[in-house]
Amino acid sequence: MDKRTAILDAAERRARQGGYHGFSFRDxxxxxxxxxxxxxxxxxxxxxxxxxxxxxYIKNILAAxxxxxxxxxxxAFDRMADLFLKSHEIDDLMCLCGVFGAEAAILPDAVxxxxxxxxxxxxxxxxxxxxxxxxxxxxxxxxxxxLIISRAGKQGDFLRNLVKNWRSRYV
Amino acid sequence: MDKRTAILDAAERRARQGGYHGFSFRDxxxxxxxxxxxxxxxxxxxxxxxxxxxxxYIKNILAAxxxxxxxxxxxAFDRMADLFLKSHEIDDLMCLCGVFGAEAAILPDAVxxxxxxxxxxxxxxxxxxxxxxxxxxxxxxxxxxxLIISRAGKQGDFLRNLVKNWRSRYV
DNA sequence: TTTATTCAACCTATCGATAGGTAGGCATAT
DNA sequence: ATATGCCTACCTATCGATAGGTTGAATAAA
Numbered sequence: 001m002d003k004r005t006a007i008l009d010a011a012e013r014r015a016r017q018g019g020y021h022g023f024s025f026r027d028x029x030x031x032x033x034x035x036x037x038x039x040x041x042x043x044x045x046x047x048x049x050x051x052x053x054x055x056x057y058i059k060n061i062l063a064a065x066x067x068x069x070x071x072x073x074x075x076a077f078d079r080m081a082d083l084f085l086k087s088h089e090i091d092d093l094m095c096l097c098g099v100f101g102a103e104a105a106i107l108p109d110a111v112x113x114x115x116x117x118x119x120x121x122x123x124x125x126x127x128x129x130x131x132x133x134x135x136x137x138x139x140x141x142x143x144x145x146x147l148i149i150s151r152a153g154k155q156g157d158f159l160r161n162l163v164k165n166w167r168s169r170y171v
Numbered sequence: 172m173d174k175r176t177a178i179l180d181a182a183e184r185r186a187r188q189g190g191y192h193g194f195s196f197r198d199x200x201x202x203x204x205x206x207x208x209x210x211x212x213x214x215x216x217x218x219x220x221x222x223x224x225x226x227x228y229i230k231n232i233l234a235a236x237x238x239x240x241x242x243x244x245x246x247a248f249d250r251m252a253d254l255f256l257k258s259h260e261i262d263d264l265m266c267l268c269g270v271f272g273a274e275a276a277i278l279p280d281a282v283x284x285x286x287x288x289x290x291x292x293x294x295x296x297x298x299x300x301x302x303x304x305x306x307x308x309x310x311x312x313x314x315x316x317x318l319i320i321s322r323a324g325k326q327g328d329f330l331r332n333l334v335k336n337w338r339s340r341y342v
Numbered sequence: 343t344t345t346a347t348t349c350a351a352c353c354t355a356t357c358g359a360t361a362g363g364t365a366g367g368c369a370t371a372t
Numbered sequence: 373a374t375a376t377g378c379c380t381a382c383c384t385a386t387c388g389a390t391a392g393g394t395t396g397a398a399t400a401a402a
Contacts, residue, residue: 151276
């Protein structure tokens with residue numbers, strides 16, 4: 001596989017576990033099977049790597065969501081919720097922009113700004129199906145917060161129940 | 172002021188900006204005006220410090236909330252929401268357990284377990300007023316997620332609007 | 343067709359800075 | 373005199389980052 005992609009994959013996994021300061025060039029290099037200097041070849045600084053991670057993550061999530069304006073509100077919510085549930089229950093990883101967002105105060109702007117955009121895009125996507133921005137904001141916040149709470153309690157069906165409750169009440 | 176308390180204050184502030192791996196003994200020592208060795212005197216390991224931070228944070232938040240079972244649902248939600256809003260708009264800090272929760276995968280269990288308890292306590296507190304656990308879970312998740320989203324977009328009234336929307340719809 | 347050149351993609355080795363952590367000294371207060 | 377609280381001084385490990393060398397494949401020149 002393309003080494004640059006392998007680096008991004010490994011870095012994303014590490015970052016989604018420990019955040020921006022929770023992984024190192026050496027961690028990533030070791031995962032990929034190369035030296036840290038070779039990671040610097042592809043991403044000169046950590047800021048570069050973080051920015052690339054955030055940009056790719058946005059692209060992947062939006063691609064996984066597809067088009068929203070044809071979907072019924074329930075279907076749109078389910079599709080987004082499934083991404084969060086998969087992240088939690090299958091990959092056992094945080095949302096990249098969720099961790100980064102929590103560390104926003106010490107994040108380089110080049111990384112923070114894409115993270116900010118991520119949430120705007122999620123909300124816009126959901127709003128285009130809901131026809132209601134405020135409802136979309138509440139949904140995204142709930143999913144992001146629910147993911148964190150669920151992960152704090154190591155083994156957890158918290159998020160799954162939360163999603164179920166949301167569906168049964170508000171959509 | 173008591174140095175131990177000053178250490179906890181400085182460490183909490185740093186941790187709520189950058190997470191568990193986003194601050195160092197030297198950072199904290201420098202903030203307090205002592206040497207890092209003196210921080211180790213009070214908290215031998217970082218795990219000890221992190222655990223103390225989480226425990227104190229829980230205690231402080233619960234104290235600020237007071238008793239819930241006498242409160243109307245709207246008043247209870249407002250009181251909790253105000254804590255999140257103050258954290259964001261006045262102190263410009265994350266919720267400690269929010270950042271820590273996002274990093275749960277690389278957090279020592281001695282730190283993660285209190286963080287987990289924090290969310291259970293918040294939910295129980297709100298549920299004792301709501302008379303409904305599921306509604307309380309949704310509210311806490313929304314506040315935590317909303318805080319993150321609001322902080323990612325540096326200058327932000329996102330959380331304030333989110334809280335307003337919640338109140339006008341669901342309480 | 344062979345030779346020379348360039349380039350991407352790694353490597354080894356190292357930098358200064360900083361991480362968490364420790365040992366032992368020196369006051370002050372009990 | 374004993375314990376407390378802080379200090380200087382230091383340790384090992386690792387951080388992000390850089391310098392300079394090696395490789396092999398593509399490209400251009402002979």
